[in-house]
């Protein structure tokens with residue numbers, strides 16, 4: 001009696017050879033390293049917090065608006081004795097005013113052309129202010145004598161401060177004939 005021979009078996013299928021050091025794709029690598037779900041979750045939260053932080057910062061910025069710190073409109077211009085009779089441009093660069101001394105007292109102009117706002121220059125020999133932009137001319141009283149300017153130059157309020165210095169206030173202006181030569185817009189000066 002012959003013994004039954006076991007049926008020949010085929011060798012078990014072998015998995016395709018892979019390089020364990022080299023994952024098949026990037027997701028697999030993340031999966032191995034951190035876990036893909038965790039990675040996606042953490043990335044989502046990171047984006048959320050970055051977005052929220054940016055939004056909060058941009059809103060906080062509105063609580064601190066840009067502020068322009070300009071020089072005060074009121075300022076001291078030194079002692080009257082510092083000014084000889086005539087038009088002084090001493091304060092033009094820092095405060096944009098001229099200070100005029102006559103034999104009766106002081107007044108002050110805002111050095112701004114009444115046409116479009118350029119800064120005129122004083123010409124002593126011609127006895128006039130001339131605007132370089134469109135040619136307006138103003139006399140020593142501030143009246144327009146040439147060019148397109150529609151109104152006289154503005155005078156600033158002027159008085160003596162407690163310490164004896166000239167105090168100019170550019171917040172108070174006047175250019176009407178009859179009003180500009182008195183009250184706060186002309187400072188009689190005994191020493192003139």
Ligand code: FES
Pocket residue numbers: 113114115116117118131132133134135136147148149
């Ligand atoms: S701005 Fe002075 S003439 Fe135009």
